[in-house]
Amino acid sequence: MKKSILPIVFVVFAFLFATISYKKDNEKNKAANPEVINPEVIPDDFNESRAFPFDSTLVQPFFVAYPELKKYQSDVKTLYRKHQYNYIWYDNNRINEVGNLLYIKLNNLDEEGIEAEVPYKDTLYSIFQNPEQVQNPNVDDELLLSSLYFFYAEKVFRGLDAKKIAQMGWYLPRKKQSYVNYLDSLLTNPSLLNKDERELFGQYYRLRELLKKYRQMNQKGEWRAIETDPKIKSFIPGDSSKTIGEIRQRLFQTEDIATDSKSAIYDAELATGILKFKKRNAYALDEVILPKHIAAMNVPLSERIKTIMVNMERCRWMCSCVYNAKELIFINIPEYQLTYFIDGKKALISEVVVGKAMNKTVVFNADMKYIVFSPYWNVPKSILYKEILPAIKKNRNYLAQHEMEWYGNSVRQRPGPKNSLGLVKFLFPNNNAIYLHDTPSKDLFKQEKRAFSHGCIRVAKPVELANLILRDDPKWTPEKIDAAMNRGVESWYPLKNKIPVYIGYFTAWVDDDGAIHFYDDVYKRDPSLASLLFKK
Structure with missing residues (x-):
């Protein structure tokens, strides 16, 4: 029994001796170098830059010294409270990869279709050209990089503020993003600063490539x-x-x-x-x-370049989540075209007629909830007073000739082939009273410029659209859809799955083959946007 205990005692003794020796050596190292961190308390996600906290009271004086960046002060404070006032832009006492990428991006801001002066660009340049500053954490340099990160995020990711774009008639939803939190993604994966389709509408990157190509053509001077x-x-x-x-x-x-x-x-x-x-x-x-x-x-190429840049700005306003929907209908007003996406693929493309300049189709989104077969057309009050009543004064048989009737204090047009809405309409309830519908005026789809409506959107392929929407509904077959459209009795059908409808406004668009399309600025919106983006 005594013999069996001896090996155990020996092992325990050896372990205690090693532990005491390790602690003594560690204490010697700490005395020699106070910044050595005890490996026993390093968390799994430890980033070495966290070994360099700075005095939080230095933030306020920085913005006094750099007043052009003061608008980002609140974001900067939020950022460092989150990171417990540790350096963010340094790893191993050097400016890290995302810091270097940010510097490159700021130096080439024009590649993002941005005409703006980077605040304190000379100071930024001196940091990256001075080996001592690159390799030694400095509070002012750290805060400058953070402030310019928010400057970059505002210009490239966010674009103009919501109030300004609403004044230009743009009511599509924007992604709500915290650029304080987004920096964590960039620190983990710096390449996102070059391209991140989860952050920016994918069309943005296609336009960016064409911007580069058109600038190269312009530099050759052969146009x-x-x-x-x-x-x-x-x-x-x-x-x-x-x-x-x-x-x-x-x-x-x-x-x-x-x-x-x-x-x-x-x-x-x-x-x-x-x-x-x-x-x-x-x-x-x-x-x-x-x-x-x-x-x-x-x-001129210079004008094409501006058009590309204007539409890159519009891409900043689009939520990148748009094409994540299983089904999606997208209408581009200047293109006069509807595209129905299913699982990210184009399932239907149809010409459309949009609102004329005096009755602009609104840029917004809503969910399609109903299909109405053999619809009545309830004449809007504006059309009733401006067009119908004057016509009745000239011709008292006007209503009968146009299959119309009084309905209370309003006028409506009965279902049938003469109905202005055609044989079917697609409703996505909204405050703008805009919807998709068929039309008896088929010849208008042959026109190159198709801004003829009072604001609603006429679809060249309503039958195909109805069949595609109801393709998985056992209650409907193509034959039943055709019968409902031609029955002459209005019937509403609520959709089981709501379909997002987005109405946008892009005068430049890059297709799947990389070819750029330019469209007529039907509502003359490019100049007003360009005036906000470009230097005088």
Whole structure:
């Protein structure tokens, strides 16, 4: 028994001896270097920068010394309270990766479509060009980086404030983001500063790439106006002209054709390029070249660049969560187009008619909740007083001729093929009284510019839209949908799954193939936005 105890006693003794020796060595190290941290108390998520706290009373004097950054003082204080006033931008006594990336981004702010002076840019430059400052934590440098981070987040991520964009008629929801908390994501994954589609609407990054490309074209100085002969009203395949050669060069510059043969003859290769150009600029797809097409080709690159930047700003206002919905209907007013997304893929594309300049379609969102078959059209009061009553005075049979009737103190149009709403409407209840609907005026969809309505949106493919919405509903088949649309008796059907509808306004858009499309600024909103974004 005594023999079996001896090995155990020996092990215990050895353990105690090692522990005492370790503590003595650790105490010697701490005496020699007070900043050594006892590894026994280091948490799992320890970041070495937390070994460098600073005096919280130094925050206030910083903003006295740097008054141009004072608007970010509250955010900075919140940030450091969260991090217990430890240095954020330093690791191992050096400015960390996200700090260096922020510096690069601030130096290249124009790549983000931003025209703004970075406050205290010279001071920032001196920090990163001075090895001592890069390698030694300094409170002023730390606070400058934090303040400029919030400056960058405001300009690139958030954009103009909500009040200003509402004044421009934009009522789509914006993502609520705490940029104090978002910095934690950047510290974990600095590459998000280059691209984060969870933070910015994905279209933003496509436009950013095209901004770079258009600036490169502009720097080459090869964008010369195409000369035209006022006597020539159009070109068709087979025509020969010096102008044709210049058009070919322009389409090569805009990548609508792959090569420039220098030929002055309108051949098949050029015709293919013309169709691509027309598609990108929302023209009717035929091979005839008219003066208006050449005028579009002659828009200066500087103007195209501004248009791209204006639409990058609009992307900042969009919640990146838009395309996370299982189903989504998106209407782009200047494009006159509706796109129905299912699981992120385009399931239906339809031309639309939107409100004319005097009756602008509102930029907003709501959930589609009902389909109404064989609808009545309840004439809005504004239309009743401005159009219907004057028409009745001129022609007392006006109501009967248009399948209309008095309904209380209002007028409504009975269901049927003459009904202004067509055979079906799609309701997403909202304060703007806007909805999607069919129309008997099908010819309007052949027009290039389709701003004709009183604000509601007319859909070229209402039958396809109804069938797609109800595709999984066992109560409905294509035959039943057709019967309900043509029954002449109004019937409402509540949707089992509400579908988000977003109505937006983008005059530049990059498609899935990387080609940029430019659309007519139907409501003339680009200039007012540009005046807020660009230097005088």
